[in-house]
Amino acid sequence: MRLHGTKVPHHKNTAGSVPVPLPLPKEVVIPMSMHIGRPARVVVKRGDEVKVGTLIGEAEGFISAPVHSSVSGKVLKINEITMSNGASVQAVVIETDGLQETDESIKPPELSDFDSYVAAVRKSGAVGLGGAGFPSFVKFSVEDLSRVEAVVINAAECEPYITSDTRTMLDKTEFIFKGIEAIKKFIGTKKFVIGIEDNKGECIKKLKEFCDKTDGVEVCVVPSIYPQGGEKVLVYNTTGRIIPQGKLPLDAGVIVINVTTLAFVAEYLETGMPLVSKVVTVDGSAVKEPKNVIAPIGTPLKNLLEFCNTDSEPAKILYGGPMMGISVPSADVPVLKMTNAVIAMDEKEAAPPKTTPCINCGRCLNHCPLRLDPRAISKAYARNSGEDLEELYADLCMECGCCSYVCPAKRPLVQTNKLAKALLREYKSKKEDKK
């Protein structure tokens, strides 16, 4: 038995598009928070000269990640900017000099043992490149390494349009397997499972060729029924393990890492060049020439859209895919570390559907990959009942979007689930206080 949600259109138009470097922007805006956890602390000041790979933000606290300059040039200013989640963070604005010189300090890290490996992953600035942005080294900071029974490599790429992971698998296959070797060596894991959707035949073929030459790696092909790339879904469908409520994959004996993150870390171990650029899929109904581009982090989205010959006035622009992506307030926002796609939609594709009354058809609960009942959750939320939301496991919701997608009445179920989760958090903390 497998977990799945619903079939969504794939639109993998750019699967064959080899990433092309974007012309260098005039300036880049690099926020200090491009990860889950505390924002990095700015370590440059106005007027400083920076080069590609220069540290501009130092990680603060445990769950955090360092930030590096993606260009060579001069720090113009340090700004407060509003991120798409509403948080206000500091951002370093750098004027490019067009030379793209590499920082002198860039050299491959010295690796000897587990600690040096984790330190290197931390220094690389790696975060979950599948879109979540969780600092990668935190996943590897395991006290008891025997708990890591398997590593699940997330190559599902289940979101419509996005093909940046596809390109990693085709163009950087050797780095994926070098990354696997590094984990074998420093963490000691023997079992690796690459979870991939069956709509990526070419990638599957190439990965299998490499697998034949490597011990302990298995390609697990899952049906392309969204959301195979959801962590809980992928871990269950590839290993049969269930990540318990409120716990980490490690509690089910696995570490999950995105395929592009893994390849990047391997590349860093060889070159020492931190995370400063991203392969980004630019697509959507408003994009006339969909492409994969290599963009320096901090590049305004409008540069990517112009490069791909996009309508001058798209109706909606997304960070990420259409199922879980975030709609941005303007085309001036920068490419972030975890930006794997920029989707621009025209009026027709972006038009909000008309919401009608719930007809109790049950499509939402029958398509929930985690078997939640979004219809009951929205009713419990309307009643303001934290108790009922707890009973309905509302906090398990991963906001994959299947319920809203299949709803014939076009109810905003994901939105209600988000609100319900906030209400449940409040209810649970109040309950804790009473104890």
Added chain:
Amino acid sequence: MKKLISSVSPHFHSPITTQKIMLDVIIALMPAAIASVIIFGFRSLLVIGVCVAVCVFCEWGFEKICKKENTTSDLSAVVTGLLLAFNLPVSIPLWQAAFGSIVAIVVVKQIFGGIGQNFANPALTARIVMMTAFSGSMTAWVFPDASSTATPLALFAKGELDSLPSLLDMFLGVRGGCLGETCTLALLLGGIYLLVKRVISWHLPVAFLGTVALMSLVCGQQPLYQLMSGGLMIGAIFMATDYSTSPATKWGKIIAGVFCGLITVLIRFWGNFPEGVSFSILLMNILTPYIEKLTRAKAVGGAKR
């Protein structure tokens, strides 16, 4: 540059809408409508027309009076009108058909909040109200040649087994009965269409029909005859599967189907009425919230409590 649209994910939506679902149900009911004209004559079109027109008018009128958004375009009132008409004998006085339509839409559906909010099936409840109010005209089974007959189930109840129609006649629907319920062939065609279009799932109808067949065998009755008699086919395929009033969970559908089957058999074999499909579905409607709660799927990874 103009302002970008900002909204919560997902930014994609499936093409399915309430209106398309209801349109599929209407399409699925068409074979039975055509069969009713062939079997009972053109008056059946008149009854269908009155029920549909009054249902849609009531929906529009009630929402107008209550200053609510007009929802007639979702076509659910058309479905209710069709189903109610299918549950009436062809000779029903038209004013009575209109009265039933008003009960269905105003009393059973709109007063409880409109589509999705009613706890009982509107067409079915209206039929039961009419059976109580107009018991004479609701049980007059007249054929186009003006001959009248008892329904097979009534014959069963009276023990007049010799005058029962053949199995083939039952399958084609040439028998006494309500105008849309007799033609098993047409109803099955509609049911297959709904299954293929994934408007309904197999769980409830199969559990319902299966239980009736099994219980008939156990009680020494001919199961095929029981399956094709009365309003069982239309009830199991079209009425019991109504979204608003049946459980949304898979196991809930199966439990509801078995429950409907048991009550139907109980009334048919031992009750005072010859037919029990309407009552069984209505009872199931009332239990639906509890069945749903009992059969809620276990959340994947949900902590035990």
